[in-house]
Amino acid sequence: MRVDLSASTPITQPTDHPTASDVGRYLFGDFCFEPARDVLVHRQHGTEHKLEPKVAELLCLLLQHAGQVVEQDRLQQSLWPNLVVEQNSLYQLLTKLRRLLDDSTRQPTYIKTVPKKGYCWIAPVQREHASAPTLPVTPTQPSIPPSSSSGLRDRWQRLTRWHQVAMLSLLLIAMLGLRAVASFQDDEPPIAPVYQVSDVSYALGIEYAVDAHPSQNLLAYVKDIQRLEISDKQGQVLFYQQFANRIATPAWHPTQPQLAFWHYREDSCELRVVSAQGAVSHIATPHPCDEAKKPVWQSDEELVLVLKQQQTRQAYLYRLGTKEWVAIPLPLRADQRLVTAVRGWQGNVYYLVTDAQHNSQLIDLTGTVQLTWPYPVWLIAFDASQGAMITNDNAKHAALLAKRADGSSYSVFTTAQGLFTSVSADATGTLYAGLEAWEVDIRDKDNLPIFSTTSIDYLPVSNPLGETAFMSRRSGVCEVYLHSQNRISQLSHYQGYDYVNFLEWRPDLSMLLSNRDHDLVLYDRHSTLLQFPSQTQRALQNIGWVDNDTLFSFDGQTLRLYNLQGRVVQQHELAADNLYFDGQAQRWLVHQRQAWYQFAHSALAQPWPAIPALTLVVQLTAEQSHHMQNIRIRGNTLYWQSDWSKHDLIWQMPLDYPNHLSLLKSGNLIWHFDVTPHHELTIAQMDAMQGDIKRLQPTTKP
Structure with a gap:
């Protein structure tokens, strides 16, 4: 069987095909796809692969229109209705699907790319319904639109000989004129390759x-x-x-x-x-x-x-x-x-x-x-x-x-x-x-993507209300989003190149705090409320909340406290690798020289001619402390991320028993992580497909 795709008519609107719920399973090549369970089965090996939701949706769309070219815009609109995603999101999904099918882009067995048009499923497909016999589906022969070249030739031939000569003469004069102008422009830059x-x-x-x-x-x-x-x-x-x-x-x-x-x-x-x-x-x-x-x-x-x-x-x-x-x-x-x-x-x-x-x-x-x-x-x-x-x-x-x-x-x-x-x-x-x-996906404890946008989503931070705020580059720049009640809303709208490293909920859950390069930014559940400078030119090591009315930032040398109007209310010199505030115990945890130290928050009320006395909490290994980042407290447990030989490690330490420190997760290309109120780990991990x-x-x- 051969399908000619050279002049195919793309599918731009839904056609009358069975939906995924109407079909028990699809059979093609060595595979069987069960849309009700999003499972792809290799029939010879008997292995099952649970597909990500968007990958399963894409496979359904292609199978439902087997033998027809489905336009890229149509696929994008069907997969992500009313949602802004990265330009190459569809290509990334196709890459995932082709890897699962062991399909080549050069010599495809299942999915053929039709340049400047879309994609076509080219393999024979059988649909098995729950109460109907197997229905073979053969890719159809696309129609070929008529060529317009014969019409142009007829119009030229209808011109008189005099008109033809005049038009050719004018064209020749224009070409000679351009060449004469070019000959005098010796300083013109080289032609781009x-x-x-x-x-x-x-x-x-x-x-x-x-x-x-x-x-x-x-x-x-x-x-x-x-x-x-x-x-x-x-x-x-x-x-x-x-x-x-x-x-x-x-x-x-x-x-x-x-x-x-x-x-x-x-x-x-x-x-x-x-x-x-x-x-x-x-x-x-x-x-x-x-x-x-x-x-x-x-x-x-x-x-x-x-x-x-x-x-x-x-x-x-x-x-x-x-x-x-x-x-x-x-x-x-x-x-x-x-x-x-x-x-x-x-x-x-x-x-x-x-x-x-x-x-x-x-x-x-x-x-x-x-x-x-x-x-x-x-x-x-x-x-x-x-x-x-x-x-x-x-x-x-x-x-x-x-x-x-x-x-x-x-x-x-x-x-x-x-x-x-x-x-x-x-x-x-x-x-x-x-x-x-x-892509960078935010994945749950079962390693499944939460949002399935095939974008760059990271920096997740959840709260006891079941909401998750996160950062995403789906619009091309760093933006803050909120996932609440099964809806995603965009809280910021920027056009610049500023980068966001931190995102924290206010203690009463009414606001969010992030950085934007050296600035600090406050958000409610609808939009950006205030952006103000942190007063440092050094890279921020951490930011967060002291209480509902006070924020902090730390740049490795200076700890600054701010009110909600962005004014610095306290500033203290402290040389350390990192720092975080423990609101429950009203103390500051300081990472310095491969150890956790602490000092009471009340010490900041005193004049600071010198660094307050630091009390050792626990000694760390080099592996536990190298490149420490993403520090957070959930309940009475301290979490953070380090790396060792460029391998990412997530640690947990009970604050009441700091010597019981343990490794929670390890892996490559982990950007960030979060611990939900139910103590479940979610990670934002780069998936270089x-x-x-x-x-x-x-x-x-x-």
């Missing part, structure tokens, strides 16, 4: 953090978090190595087949250098860090390395021969922060920085500005053939843009099928980009 896109890798799994060797037929990338793969530029794997811990950001030497990459070990980052065959030539002494950026080769023996520790990024010059770390003193303003480093024009190293207004600059070691962008740039690579920096765009990071040293820019590539998370260019100008389809490497080959100019 046009790219042909193809797959380098498209197997199931996550391939990302790609780097192309500038001159040799070599690629390096990370697969599924802990595996380093080296391939040729056609995707043929030449070498791989599995590591016990997470690895990151491989980077080739500009001329030699030497590869540097990071290996996360406990609370440190370990730089490694290997050959194209995997032979280890260097292992650096592990350096304390929370995050490492892509290494940059400055010379054969020197690399520029950017590490993040305690909310601050620092650039170092690392010498392979002596294993020496030299801090690089970049001349940054107080409101600027370092993002990463990149090798650019004439092989020089440049530094990408952003400011408090989210403007980005590319500077050299002296602070001289080379390029600027009016938005946050976090993805950057240098294309030597064009003399241009390739970066993310200014919206949802679904496009690649290029900017030359003279400030001229051009679009490289745009996609709605995921997010670009890495990019690299070789000497020919061919780009290699990591394209990922992922698919990551492929794309080749963008420059072609002949149009």
Whole structure:
């Protein structure tokens, strides 16, 4: 059986098909789908897979319209009626479904993509009703609309010979005029390249953090978090190595087949250098860090390395021969922060920085500005053939843009099928980009998504009324939402790039508090009430409520208390890693030097010429305290999150028995968590469903 999809008529409105409730099950290929239970059964293996609700809905829609092209807008409207979701939400659902069916996008067995139209179920389907015989469903032959080319030809032939000659003469004069104008514009910028896109890798799994060797037929990338793969530029794997811990950001030497990459070990980052065959030539002494950026080769023996520790990024010059770390003193303003480093024009190293207004600059070691962008740039690579920096765009990071040293820019590539998370260019100008389809779901104790938006939902915080407030990027920016009485309402409406790290209910549950970068924001159940500055330029470590009328913020050096009008009513100096208020015991819990300490809230009523005496609560291990975040108290239990070798850990500690501390959950890519009033754990976890490497080959100019 063959279905011609080249000129199919899409389904834009519902057609008269049996609903999921009318059908007992669908049979197709090796599978059986039971819509009443949202269960997909592999008939040969006998295994059952419980589908997420939205995945099941999508499968139902496709099966009900087997053999017909269903438009993307129709699918989106059916799956998320009256709800704003990410642009690539539908693609992410399709990726999940294809993985379950082991279906290929190149040679599909079940779901075929019809470019610029939609999707079509192409496999034969049998419907089994509860009280009816099996009804075979054969994909129908779509109708082919008539061509309009013959009409254009008839109109041309009806013109007189004189009219035809006149029209051709005018066209020729216009072309000569344009060419004459172009000949006098010697200073016109180079024509932007046009790219042909193809797959380098498209197997199931996550391939990302790609780097192309500038001159040799070599690629390096990370697969599924802990595996380093080296391939040729056609995707043929030449070498791989599995590591016990997470690895990151491989980077080739500009001329030699030497590869540097990071290996996360406990609370440190370990730089490694290997050959194209995997032979280890260097292992650096592990350096304390929370995050490492892509290494940059400055010379054969020197690399520029950017590490993040305690909310601050620092650039170092690392010498392979002596294993020496030299801090690089970049001349940054107080409101600027370092993002990463990149090798650019004439092989020089440049530094990408952003400011408090989210403007980005590319500077050299002296602070001289080379390029600027009016938005946050976090993805950057240098294309030597064009003399241009390739970066993310200014919206949802679904496009690649290029900017030359003279400030001229051009679009490289745009996609709605995921997010670009890495990019690299070789000497020919061919780009290699990591394209990922992922989401962040808030999942319940059974690991099922609560909202099923296929978006980026995180920072959940529930209350005893059964409501959950959370943060989401479904509109493209960080917004606060409230899930109450089976309805989701949006409490904030922003257009900027401000990031939200914290969200807390007021003790009487009448308000919510969040940060927005360095600002603090109050909400009721309808909208934003007040936004005010926290009076710090440092990264906030924590915020929260002292009582119904008092808020607090802590930036690692200063504890500030505010009233509901946003005025600072108290300010105290305290150097610590983190801090949280225990309202029930009226005390402050202080995380410092791998231990929990405490002091009474009443101590803040006294003048503070010095830090009040801290009493030890419990000593912690390095694993329990490294990169501590997401601190919260539920009932009489303290919870927090740490990471060890980039593996996320959630801890619980009874405040009456602090020595009975225990590990509640561990996993990869856990963004946040919450504990409900019923002491059930919900987590916001990144689900990187698919990551492929794309080749963008420059072609002949149009």
